[in-house]
Amino acid sequence: MRLFRKRYHPPGTAPGTLNAFEVQDDQPRSVQLIEYSQDHIKEIQTPEMSKLGDSLHSDHLTWLRVNGLPDSDWMKALGGAIEIHPLAQEDILNGGQRSKIEPYDSQFFVVIDVPDLKNKTLSIDQLYILWHKNYLITFYTGRRDMFDPVLKRLHSEGTRARKFGLDYLIYAILDLAIDQAFPILEHLGTQLENLEEELMDGPDENVLHKIHQIKRQIIHLRRAFWPQRDVISQLMRDEDHWFSQSVRLYLRDCYDHTIQIMELIESYRDTSSSLHDLYLSSASMRMNDIMKVLAIISTVFIPLTFIAGIYGMNFQANSKWAMPELSWAYGYPMVWCLFIIITIGMLIWFRKKRWI
Amino acid sequence: MRLFRKRYHPPGTAPGTLNAFEVQDDQPRSVQLIEYSQDHIKEIQTPEMSKLGDSLHSDHLTWLRVNGLPDSDWMKALGGAIEIHPLAQEDILNGGQRSKIEPYDSQFFVVIDVPDLKNKTLSIDQLYILWHKNYLITFYTGRRDMFDPVLKRLHSEGTRARKFGLDYLIYAILDLAIDQAFPILEHLGTQLENLEEELMDGPDENVLHKIHQIKRQIIHLRRAFWPQRDVISQLMRDEDHWFSQSVRLYLRDCYDHTIQIMELIESYRDTSSSLHDLYLSSASMRMNDIMKVLAIISTVFIPLTFIAGIYGMNFQANSKWAMPELSWAYGYPMVWCLFIIITIGMLIWFRKKRWI
Amino acid sequence: MRLFRKRYHPPGTAPGTLNAFEVQDDQPRSVQLIEYSQDHIKEIQTPEMSKLGDSLHSDHLTWLRVNGLPDSDWMKALGGAIEIHPLAQEDILNGGQRSKIEPYDSQFFVVIDVPDLKNKTLSIDQLYILWHKNYLITFYTGRRDMFDPVLKRLHSEGTRARKFGLDYLIYAILDLAIDQAFPILEHLGTQLENLEEELMDGPDENVLHKIHQIKRQIIHLRRAFWPQRDVISQLMRDEDHWFSQSVRLYLRDCYDHTIQIMELIESYRDTSSSLHDLYLSSASMRMNDIMKVLAIISTVFIPLTFIAGIYGMNFQANSKWAMPELSWAYGYPMVWCLFIIITIGMLIWFRKKRWI
Amino acid sequence: MRLFRKRYHPPGTAPGTLNAFEVQDDQPRSVQLIEYSQDHIKEIQTPEMSKLGDSLHSDHLTWLRVNGLPDSDWMKALGGAIEIHPLAQEDILNGGQRSKIEPYDSQFFVVIDVPDLKNKTLSIDQLYILWHKNYLITFYTGRRDMFDPVLKRLHSEGTRARKFGLDYLIYAILDLAIDQAFPILEHLGTQLENLEEELMDGPDENVLHKIHQIKRQIIHLRRAFWPQRDVISQLMRDEDHWFSQSVRLYLRDCYDHTIQIMELIESYRDTSSSLHDLYLSSASMRMNDIMKVLAIISTVFIPLTFIAGIYGMNFQANSKWAMPELSWAYGYPMVWCLFIIITIGMLIWFRKKRWI
């Protein structure tokens, strides 16, 4: 995950300029047109651009679902067919927007971050939703099957998704996007708890880098989740009366989730920094331990070695001052006594200092 | 205590879906129906579902008390008998909600975290309260006897609980749920003070892990207590006029408690991080101490040992340059003088550096 | 000072229950009734309970001053004589409340923390003030003579305390309670400055524990002072018109003091944590110093000792390879040259590394 | 980048005093007058001051673009010709203002920080914009070609810049100024990620100073970006109706960018301090490693050397107590056994302590 993941034109470019960025996307792009009403549903793969305008402006509820980044030509064509504000077009092509809500004259444009966890790697993709009276267009750059559950609910007759209007569909899509956070947070929570247990066994550099990785992910997720709350709260206030009373109740549930997600992220942040503190203290504890052992061994043996060194000296003058101890009958045992006395003295002293 | 303790459906599931989660709950589930008015009270264990609707919609004040997690079938049956909003049903079955308040069309739904301390282990269970004109339903997943004190007060005639309406009962239940925090905070406070005393004796790894444990518990409790205040403050504003003037006075008392709890938690947080700082500094102090001893012993004896080593060399050439000191009459005593001078010099130097 | 200093009933107890807690209070309890108007003042020690009701409801301004914790029976009797809200009674008996303001139907109830410094020990006691049209009741659990200065001003004719109404008396009592903070903050400020000077001399464990003690006291005081500001600001807004225009001016002065106190506490907090940082860095500096000395001595003498060790070896084969240096005429002086060269080389290297 | 980069008159100088500060600016100053309407555009280099007044007050839209700091005389002349508020004149000459918006009686004055990255060195220059009905004056102290892209768009017929009024030109200039942040943030983001990778290889002092440099730049940028948001939000509220409906939409886009920039800066701040923590922990980890090796080698060899020292002693008395081991037949192999046993014992003990 890059820290800076916005694509941007050089400063000074006219707003609404549509440049094609090179994007590495190994999944094929797909476009789907879903027309539905309470009692029928029709799905068209890769609809023709020329007929798109009519389809969207018909009386049916229509969902145009674009998976993968559209190229700038397609975008311009679409913008010609159904009037999309140039700033919205630019935002979709540029990517890396902040989750936000933009009321244009007759359309509503919502950008929302959708975190995803593929093979234990976190990625944050973006969902763009654009709606007008009867139609809804979504652009999503991540996993192709992300919003299939909503489509499935739309296919089964009698579900709320079919019975209610476009507003419920918008809610269902947003709800799915936001609830993506829960499996990720569960995964992170488990990782934090595992790290905690690993730390109990003692700190090692591996744990340190894992803690840092989690901290980074939390920073990324926080940046992604924070504006989600604003988006949903603005939709709830619903100054343009897009949402019916009952759907607004569901939006409130969705809003609750965004708050819960933020609170979880905050408590993860606290936990991860508490883990880091624990790591540091634990490492300094080990250090103390190592130093203690070194100090004990050194302070016991260094004086002893010195004494042994003394009696290894070769003073040989014919004088009674020349190392007379060496020729005492009990010299050697006395040195051993000295060794033992010093050692015991040291140990008592360490005990008193509570080192052992 | 898990960091992530929400149960959730896979993202994209229709809201209000009631899945039965497997929950390990070793206590039997119990359902109680309490009908009461100012001058009578009747308690029915495990009431029949078919008669439940009539009981709840009668003129008596009725408290349906469910202990333990209801299974999804029972929930659906209840929802059929007395109309419960699907989102409320889902919330109760899912568990792990954030404390919140939900005004549905004709009902009021409150979720509140209830911390509990069993055998020195902290757990946070959830209480769900749902009320309508004449009836009140509570679902509680924790200790079975938690709300018995309220029931007891209801049984004794002439108490406020009997004289006042349903609103007082709601207050009494919430008050009990919130006051649960006090014994826990008292316990934590005592633990913090004990840790402080242990730290006076010197840092050890045990204390470190205890500090971390308390920090974790504080993070959990903070997350649980923070939204409690919002819940009570929203109830106090009482835009739907559920509460009489006098009960609102009691709610204010309850609100005061939530603030007091938050302030205590905050000062515990400060105290625990101050303890952690103390731990770290204290450990680095010990380290300094150990290093000082090691350095003193080493710097005194290493030069001495070197000198002893010199006179242990075996230069034996027939030359006046070959270690003449060894054959001086007073060579040995002179070396001893050197030893003593060096030692005293070192000690004076350490004294000047204030190491000893 | 305990972290948790609230007394509480077991959760679920009916609000307003008056239990007698065992409190260790070695000072005798005293009750005083002070009746005064602009031109007379009368003081009655331990007034009879039966006549209390009449006294308080007479036209005179009356101050009932209770020093020490009333027992629950006395409280119940008083509550019977002059109608005190059960929640107020409970708060007074329980103690350990958060500073707050409670407007009951016809009475006003204020709880405020009063810090006190006896023999350099910080304690926080509570003052409860209850007033109605003509009377004022204070309960104070701390030092008996705390509010004597106000009484003295009441005794001297012509003072504002006598001329103005009950509102000025309330202000005077609160003002005294709040200004108690200044001598304590002055004491803490002096302590912090002393610690700063002690730290200049070098860190020792004693200083560390003193810093921690001050941090703890700051946490306690912050918790006590923070709500004081709210209390005074609520009184200033004075929605029930208890205070005359001129007394409100004095309250504003009092409010300024609460802000000044909070700002001082905050800057003490910053200072104490800056001191702690200084301590840590200073300790790590000393450590570096010690290590440097150890490293210099060791790295100089260890190679020398090794060389001395070499020439202490006893290879004695009749071979020209068996330590020929030992029999060179200038072997010994050459070794000394080696010693000196190595030492000088090391010192130059240390100098370059800027260790010495 | 200086921490304090404001130029100021000595305190007490009358406001609006125009002193010429000595500024080192190696680029020549240039003045350009651009007159344009929907279908024509005229550019005059270094216009005569005397005709300036007429040009600005004509019906054409006029942009007077001053690159480099004007001297105080020129400023006074300009102020005479077209009435500029003395405080605005002073602000422009002094420089180092905070980004702000000043509505003077008939003019609007905006100061905005423009960060710039020349040869990997960050600098923050200031753009002053002053506008009235028909004219716009910009003063910019940084790179001369910074606002050329806007001029280019103005030159090409049919662009929004030409079609729309002065308000769009103001927006275009501000947009360019604010979008300057993106390349800089991208650069910083890349630097942070590189540092992260360098840290994986192990901490070294170079990395440390790089982290500190980035922290400093973030502090500077934060101070520069924070007030930008206020400026744009105040313009958006547009209480004086300078901006048309459609331009306000573009301003909202610009406002979104300021928020995005702040959020990026905040997450960079978190990342950089997390990197610093990682650095510290990683360094302490290395330290532990080093100490472990030292301790293992020392604790193994110190006792062995002591034993070798013992049997190097020269006790030679004719007594059976004088080092009898030396004359045992198997004395030497037994010492070697002792060496091996001690070593293996130590290694087992280290293993148990998990040092190796």
Next chain:
Amino acid sequence: MRLFRKRYHPPGTAPGTLNAFEVQDDQPRSVQLIEYSQDHIKEIQTPEMSKLGDSLHSDHLTWLRVNGLPDSDWMKALGGAIEIHPLAQEDILNGGQRSKIEPYDSQFFVVIDVPDLKNKTLSIDQLYILWHKNYLITFYTGRRDMFDPVLKRLHSEGTRARKFGLDYLIYAILDLAIDQAFPILEHLGTQLENLEEELMDGPDENVLHKIHQIKRQIIHLRRAFWPQRDVISQLMRDEDHWFSQSVRLYLRDCYDHTIQIMELIESYRDTSSSLHDLYLSSASMRMNDIMKVLAIISTVFIPLTFIAGIYGMNFQANSKWAMPELSWAYGYPMVWCLFIIITIGMLIWFRKKRWI
């Protein structure tokens, strides 16, 4: 600079009590009366108290400028002559107030902190401003010539100070007081940058104490500057219509300065704590360096010394097991080979560990 610099009466003293505190002030007190209108100005040194009342209540604009702390008698006399609210009198005599604004019945009272830098020592003095319709009284306890620049501007005819009313004079005085911060902040900024450079050379205890000193000064200045902003913003709102439209414009400029000052202080705070972090990390880096050298030298030589020790042993039994190596012809060269092999092995191992 003392942490606690308020003078206060013992708690419980009646408000408005004027006690003379002993203040060490080595500068003589001076009183000046300045009467001015658009076309004349008159300055009277040490005016007589009896005529003061008339002067102040005349139609001229009058500025009574008191330098140094007035004694309580003088204050009482002044209070008698022109009615000053007792709380204002007390505040002036007590000193150490928080910057604030007090609207008394007919007067306005402003207290503002004025930082000053004499001989590189920071001090914070207080300016008290009291004004009524036609007169302005200032009390300032710091440097006597602080407000001379304003007086000078007043003396030169035709300046705004002379043309505009009393409100401009108030603004000019406040502006000077607030702008005092800039030279101080510039000084601090330079100090921080110097410290940064000193740190590049390596950490030493001197730098540490300098960082702590700057941190302390920042804490003091923050406490002094924070309320300044409130004061100016309250004056700008100008609910009592003291200020004319054009002066309010100047006040806005002044307000901008207070914000700029706060932002600078905040970024200094961040910088100083980032410096402290740098110091700590840099110190731990040095430590690692020292330890590495010690560890390398020790781990290389300790085993060598041990081997030399072995062959210094005196096993002399007539047995082929008694140190046969000693009598081998190539024993000594083989030991040297061992020495060299061990050394090279160690160095390779250190290289692999990247210690060298």
